[in-house]
Amino acid sequence: MKKPEWLNPNTFGAVILFGSFLVSIWIVMAQTGTLDRFTGREERVVRFLHWQLEPGFREALEVVIRGYNALPHVQEAGYRVQQIAISEKFYSQFLNTHLISGTAPDLSTMGKASLASQVDQFYEPLAAIVENPNPYNTEESVPDHLPEEIRRTLIDGPWRETFADGLVSGYNEQLKNYYAIPVSNWGSIRFYYNRGYIRRAKDVVLEVLDAEERPAWVETRLIPEGGTTEDGWLPDTPELREWLRGEESIDTLGRLLLISDALWEVARRENRPFLVPISGSSYTRDLFADRYAPTFHHSLLEAVDKDHDSGIGALETFGGWATGMWSFRDEPIEAYFETLREVASHFPRGFLGLDREQANRRFIMQNAAMLLTGAWDASGIFKLASEQANPFEVGVAVLPVPGAGERFHEFANQPPSEAAQTLGVPMALFKLSDMKDEAIDFLHYLTSHHGNQTFAEQSGWLPATIGVEPTEEMRPFMPETRGIISSLRLNFVGGNVATVYRGQLYLFIGGDITYDEFVQSVEEAMADERMGVNRLWAEQFARDRQVDRNTQMSLSTEAIRFLSGIDADAEERYYQILQRSLTLSNGNNNRMMWRRFFPDEPHPEF
Amino acid sequence: MPPGHPTPLIPIFLLAVAAWLLTGCGGRAPALDEERALVFLSDAHTEASVFNYNRAYDLYGQARARAERGGDTWIESTFGLATAGWHRLPPNRASILEARGLFEELAELLPENSSYLPRVLLNLGRIIELRNFPGDTVDPELARTYYERVRDKWEGTIHADEAAGRIAANALHYVDDPERVRAGLEELESYLERRPDSPIANVLWYFLGDKYWFFLDDAEKSFAALERSVELGLVERARAWHTFWRMARMARENLNDPVLAASYYARIVQEAPRSPRVHEALLAYNELRERYPDELPELESLPFTLLRND
Known part of the structure; x- marks a missing residue:
């Protein structure tokens, strides 16, 4: 029998395509509640949008949501909370579209989406709410074993005080109001290492240290007897040998480099051509550069900090360079770049083309012994490492700085401080939401001692609420407050100088150009009359004046609010913002900064 | 009409509809209507309070057009119109001149005891000394x-x-x-x-x-x-450490008073233990304490970590 003409692969494909389309429509309608509206079973839903797709986060949030949805008052009120998890890649597009169309989820993580930066236009201010206690922290629900001060703060204190950072992460400096409630903690950047590999590397070092003829990689790494730190990176001491015999993690820069050298030897001996010491990527490269900057720069900073404001801005960095307060030939600066290059020499080839996920995967597949990333990857890494056919133990350590007696220790011996770190996953309440009270109630629940404890235990993320215990394996990710906070702004602010700096830096740490070539290119770009420092200064002047005008807009808005009687607290905020407005001084700080560095030269104009 | 020729009824009907619609586009000002003016004014305030100045500008204009000149609603809506005109996007010479003109009009008209007058004058000062758009002169x-x-x-x-x-x-x-x-x-x-x-x-x-x-x-x-x-x-109490740090440096480097400097390092440690400078402040304090052991006591409160649950 002849087959009907319409029965062909094209028809089959079309049916699949159409069917998939219908299924997608069905899912979207079901998730957004549109289907319920059609079927008359409309349900009131508090939608919770975020981009945390790391293993554990969604599952933990779902556990908390289930607990909340089962509460009698929630059931009685006839609504429920639903999470919507969107990939980081599409989050901005999704949220921007819905913010502008007035259909944004009731709660969404602040950040990523460009429109979300227009905080006051799209999000509800929370100052009045955060001053009241969290109703879910009660005498019964908060454990008795907590220190009394913490317990009383949780039960009687304002909600904002129950957050580990005092809700700094939810505060908007410009608008002098709270606009977000953090529900977790990003945690700190840490070195993850494969305990088995590190043990084998230590054994290799112990073996070759006493060999009659030491291999070149040990000879060049260790300072010879009677030598100085110019001859090697770390001394061969009894402490080093004791450390090699023990199980302690890598604790100094010299030891990190020595173990990395040894790991190449492990790869050679075990015939593992894909094994590298550190799972580097474009992501890792920036983490190293940012983390080591305060450690190496801090000895140069006090003179450059012209306004004593405790931070080094881009203008101070430029001015300091142009007037010789620091240079690329200063020992700490050269040491900083040398360290970056030395560490990067233990990354896989072509690491600049690899991203964060590829780096993580290499570590999980045991093709790298170490990985630098944040606490947000921790639970996924721990889980996947234990589920491998050949499971391995993961250790965690802080990024090491030069130890006593090691190269650069003289000026680079303090770790970078993590004290400025604030809490994460800041959830903001959409201004047009018709479920505002319900959304706030859920945030109260999620950040209560009980809710956040459940979330921290289930997710393996660090808690946001005081008194909540992190899981044992997450303790090493707690922020380390000891250390240095400021660094030169070598990444500058933009324009041609930043482009040249970044491009040349990547070539340098990738081993493609020498330090002299790197410095020459960057200094030429900085000194360029049209596109160099002078232009950046002038562009910054325009930005500073714009910031002042934006601050005036905030002042005008507060004035409208209190003059019209919309917001009784607006007058107080007006005078708080006034301090910022006066201090900005119509952008003249920029002109003064120029004068301080270049008293005899006219302020640049373009 | 010759056979087959389309009937002119449809174009005539469309022209009539267009003419009717155009009657609404006349240049006549809306009639005074205090009640409606107040509704527009309230909506305008709501929009302005969320920084939606372009929308607020239109609404303040509607309110002002319906309010009696010199009355409270007119003053309020003129002030709002000037403010919204100043901040609506994109700013340009015409919009800033218009805003300034409205503030000037209020400055001339308002009595000395008006609660709006000092704010109008302050805003005039600001609009004149700020650079409102590229090429603006201050x-x-x-x-x-x-x-x-x-x-x-x-x-x-x-x-x-x-x-x-x-x-x-x-x-x-x-x-x-x-x-x-x-x-x-x-x-x-x-x-x-x-x-x-x-x-x-x-x-x-x-x-x-x-x-x-x-x-x-x-x-x-x-x-x-x-x-x-x-x-x-x-x-900014949350950033008090920032001021203390600055004062400590000034006392130490410029006023040559290390003990005074130490007192501000100590305040960072004790009053802002979650601040980013706490470690450096403690190092600086201890360094000074070694030099002035009789004047500087040992700090009892050591910095605790950012997370108080540690």
């Missing part, structure tokens, strides 16, 4: 005259305090003339000495402390002004 001298008028007419009020602050900030336009900058800052300092109870004295002392250092390198005056601000209570 006129600090003219802006100053508006601030002076507020300071002198509303003496003893918070408006005069704000104006006094603006006059001092206005002097910073003359970066290249340190004497003029000093005169401007000292004028504010004298004002504050005469009016110590100003509700924004802490804000103004902080401003003086910031500028005496950065514009004049006058550590003594800067430190004294910051001290006054700290005594009165810093506005």
Whole structure:
């Protein structure tokens, strides 16, 4: 029998395509509640949008949501909370579209989406709410074993005080109001290492240290007897040998480099051509550069900090360079770049083309012994490492700085401080939401001692609420407050100088150009009359004046609010913002900064 | 009509509809209607309060057109229209001139006892001294005259305090003339000495402390002004460590008073233990304590970690 003409692969494909389309429509309608509206079973839903797709986060949030949805008052009120998890890649597009169309989820993580930066236009201010206690922290629900001060703060204190950072992460400096409630903690950047590999590397070092003829990689790494730190990176001491015999993690820069050298030897001996010491990527490269900057720069900073404001801005960095307060030939600066290059020499080839996920995967597949990333990857890494056919133990350590007696220790011996770190996953309440009270109630629940404890235990993320215990394996990710906070702004602010700096830096740490070539290119770009420092200064002047005008807009808005009687607290905020407005001084700080560095030269104009 | 020729009824009908619609586009101003004006005004305030100035501009315009000139609703909507015109996007010469014109109209019309007048004058000063769009020129001298008028007419009020602050900030336009900058800052300092109870004295002392250092390198005056601000209570209490750090450095490096410096390092450790500078402050304190063991006690409160649950 002849087959009907319409029965062909094209028809089959079309049916699949159409069917998939219908299924997608069905899912979207079901998730957004549109289907319920059609079927008359409309349900009131508090939608919770975020981009945390790391293993554990969604599952933990779902556990908390289930607990909340089962509460009698929630059931009685006839609504429920639903999470919507969107990939980081599409989050901005999704949220921007819905913010502008007035259909944004009731709660969404602040950040990523460009429109979300227009905080006051799209999000509800929370100052009045955060001053009241969290109703879910009660005498019964908060454990008795907590220190009394913490317990009383949780039960009687304002909600904002129950957050580990005092809700700094939810505060908007410009608008002098709270606009977000953090529900977790990003945690700190840490070195993850494969305990088995590190043990084998230590054994290799112990073996070759006493060999009659030491291999070149040990000879060049260790300072010879009677030598100085110019001859090697770390001394061969009894402490080093004791450390090699023990199980302690890598604790100094010299030891990190020595173990990395040894790991190449492990790869050679075990015939593992894909094994590298550190799972580097474009992501890792920036983490190293940012983390080591305060450690190496801090000895140069006090003179450059012209306004004593405790931070080094881009203008101070430029001015300091142009007037010789620091240079690329200063020992700490050269040491900083040398360290970056030395560490990067233990990354896989072509690491600049690899991203964060590829780096993580290499570590999980045991093709790298170490990985630098944040606490947000921790639970996924721990889980996947234990589920491998050949499971391995993961250790965690802080990024090491030069130890006593090691190269650069003289000026680079303090770790970078993590004290400025604030809490994460800041959830903001959409201004047009018709479920505002319900959304706030859920945030109260999620950040209560009980809710956040459940979330921290289930997710393996660090808690946001005081008194909540992190899981044992997450303790090493707690922020380390000891250390240095400021660094030169070598990444500058933009324009041609930043482009040249970044491009040349990547070539340098990738081993493609020498330090002299790197410095020459960057200094030429900085000194360029049209596109160099002078232009950046002038562009910054325009930005500073714009910031002042934006601050005036905030002042005008507060004035409208209190003059019209919309917001009784607006007058107080007006005078708080006034301090910022006066201090900005119509952008003249920029002109003064120029004068301080270049008293005899006219302020640049373009 | 020849057979087959289309009937002219449809075009005629469309023309009639168009003519009817166009009657609504006439240049006539809407009739006065206080009730509707108030509705528009309320909506406009709501939009302005969420920074939606383009929408607020239209609504304030509608309210103003329906309100009786000189009445409360008209004043409020004109003030709103000027503010929205100033901040609507994109700013350009025409929109800024229009906003300025509206503020000037109010400045001429409003009686001296109007609660809006000092704010109108302050806004006029601001719109004149800010760079509102690329190519805009600023006129600090003219802006100053508006601030002076507020300071002198509303003496003893918070408006005069704000104006006094603006006059001092206005002097910073003359970066290249340190004497003029000093005169401007000292004028504010004298004002504050005469009016110590100003509700924004802490804000103004902080401003003086910031500028005496950065514009004049006058550590003594800067430190004294910051001290006054700290005594009165810093506005940004969460960033108090920032001011303490600055004061410690000034005391140590410029005032040659290490013990005074140590007291501010200690305040960072004890009052801002979650601040980013806590470790460095503790190191600096301990270094000074080694040199001055009799004057500096051991700090009892060591910094605890950012997370109080650790």
